[in-house]
Amino acid sequence: MFAAHFAAALAIKTREPRAxxxxxxxxxxxxxxxxxxxxxxxxEPAAKATFFDDWSHSLCMVALWAALYAACFVASRGWPVAIAAGAAVLSHFVLDFPIHPKPLALFPYSRVRLSLGLSNVPAMTYWYVQMAVVLALLAVYAWQGARLRVPASRLTQSCAMVLALHLVMLP
Ligand SMILES: [Zn+2]
Incomplete structure (x- = not known):
């Protein structure tokens, strides 16, 4: 997921506008x-045969990265912003979890792999799945943004940018 990570950040922004x-x-x-x-x-080799991303992407490590990232904001911005920042990191795992080059681990070198068994879907199917996720997250952003009286022009620009990003990723 690429554009979806941007869309998640925007959706979280409407939950904590001070972030x-x-x-x-x-x-x-x-x-x-x-x-x-x-x-x-x-x-963490990126080659298909030796692909490994347990340190950056396993559930426990992402939780740790989220906590460390959140901690960076506690003193300067307060807990609500820190929690939003940590949630943004956690959202990465949630979005990568359904389809990933290799099923995500529970913790580094764990035999427990978290997967929906969709790792090898065709690129085009994956693109459509991402599109659905991006649209859902942008809908949350636009809906909550409108509720917060974010100017419609900014909502439209942000949505258009994320959609354009996803369109250029068309396989
Ligand atoms: Zn990732």
Whole structure:
């Protein structure tokens, strides 16, 4: 999921408007940022045969990353913003969980794999599944945003940007 992570950050923004949107977007990508860093370091190989992402993407590790990321905001922004930032990190796991290159682990090297068994769906099916998730999250964003009196132009721009991002990912 790529565009869906942006959409999740926007949806969370409407739950806690005081949270900076950049903090939520970065939060929604924390496991991928860590994954890229660990891939470069050779700890989490990205090649299909040796693919490994337990340190960046397993449930327990994502919970830990979420707690650490949230902790960065407690002193400066208070608990509600910190919780929103942590929720953004957790949303990454929720969105990656249904379909992922390799089923996500409970914790690093755990034999327990969390999966819906959809890991090998065709790219086009995956794209449609993501589209449905993106639309659902953007609907939450637009609906809650309108309730919070976010200008319609900003809601439309944000939704259009996320949809455009997903369209360029068309396989
Ligand atoms: Zn990911």
């Amino acid at each position: 900076p949107v950049t903090a939520l977007v970065i939060g929604a990508f924390v496991p991928d940022i860590i994954w890229v860093a660990l891939a470069v370091a050779g700890v």
